[in-house]
Amino acid sequence: MAWSSPNTVIPNLPGVSPHNIPIPLTPAGQPMQMPMYTSQQQGYYMHAQPQMQMQVPMYGQAYQPVQATPFAGYQQPPYGASPYMMGGQPGMYPGQARERARAREDNPPLDKWMDGSTYGPVLDGTTATILGVKLQINPVLRHHSEQDDEERLSWDVLDITKEAHLMHGSDAKAWKGRDASATFPRMDRLILHSTHLPGAIEVVGSSKSGAVTCGDVVAAIHEFVKEKLPRQVYDSVSRAKRAKLDAMYHHNRSGKPHTPGPDFGTGIRKGDFLEEFTSFDGLDDNEDYVTAALGLGKKRKESAKDDKSPAKRLKQRRWVGHLELNLDHRGGENVEVPEITVESPETATKSLEEEDDEDDSDEYEQALRAKADAKQKKKRGKANVLQQQQQAMYMPGMVPMQGGVMYSAPGGYAGMQQPMMQPMMQPMMQQQPMMGGYVPALSPAISGYQQQQLPRTLQGNIQGHPNLGTPMPGYRPF
Structure with a gap:
């Protein structure tokens, strides 16, 4: 009232x-x-x-x-x-x-996609992962199905970022939301994974607040595809893939429709690795794909019997900030690869697939052969190793010396000096001969196990003549 x-x-x-x-x-x-x-x-x-x-x-x-x-x-x-x-x-x-x-x-009312430094936090990947944040992707960058009647970003990743525009059905209009936040809550960096790319793309926020914007995502993708493809990646792919890369290199610089032209740069780029899949198809927060891309395997459902160890919890945790980059066919016909044949005297011409199969079989046989050799060498034992050492150290021209043991000629003692003596009149070290078939006494060249394998007469001679040195194995007494 x-x-x-x-x-x-x-x-x-x-x-x-x-x-x-x-x-x-x-x-x-x-x-x-x-x-x-x-x-x-x-x-x-x-x-x-x-x-x-x-x-x-x-x-x-x-x-x-x-x-x-x-x-x-x-x-x-x-x-x-x-x-x-x-x-x-x-x-x-x-x-x-x-x-x-x-x-x-x-x-x-405030738009949650607007950029600013006075509202809302800017999270890093570690904090967002610990908190278990569920990211919301900007509708412009989000992956849409063909049935969705919403605005989407139309852009070829090989073209410059200014060519990106919005499409609503068949109507095209300029894109004015480049400074809008890419995710909510805002993140300081994003990691993009794709099955068509030879690596991950790191997107770092460049706005005043430090958050990643839509323009940052587009710029990071374009800079990544313009980088040169590492030689290690080129050598690791199959011959058929290398032939496709060579064909894409010439096609992308030919100036034809849907190609960047000669300005894309010399040398094979990561954009050539995409083949015909260069059309931006949005980002998706696919947890299963991200877990597999990080090498953590597939995520399974938790149960009461699961081990709650840190390793298990780490595997089950949702990694926030890692998104899947979807790329679609850019349209037009596929680039044809000229058929390359290899002629050999035994066989007729072979296709690239047959050559790859033969290369794989040869590598497999070599691996089995190397494994068998290593196993056979291990079974020989220490006796066979000792026998190889005796054969390697045998020297012709040996003359019999005292004790029935073969030593080198007397010329081997030329230039020898008197041994150094300790106060108890014991030799401190043996002299090193200029040449000969023996080594100084107390030398680790022959072990106690090897001395036990020598004949008894040779063992007695070693003990009776320490100043002459230790005879090398393989010398037979008369």
């Missing part, structure tokens, strides 16, 4: 008017004239009639005085009081209805 004079219409807006009572905003007629009398004191009884304020508002105010004609529109309501106000006066009412509507137009 509005506490005011009878037959007085009060313009009302929910949440603004102190009365907050929805009433029709229709022009009111001439109110009942009341005689002027002395104003009442502050406060009155509930059965008393509130006084009529006869003051005339200043020119330009929203309400007209009571003395105006019935056609003057909304009139100024009196300052009424309720029993709860104790005669107090409420504040001024809002303006006309058209003025309130204009206020709504001047303050539209």
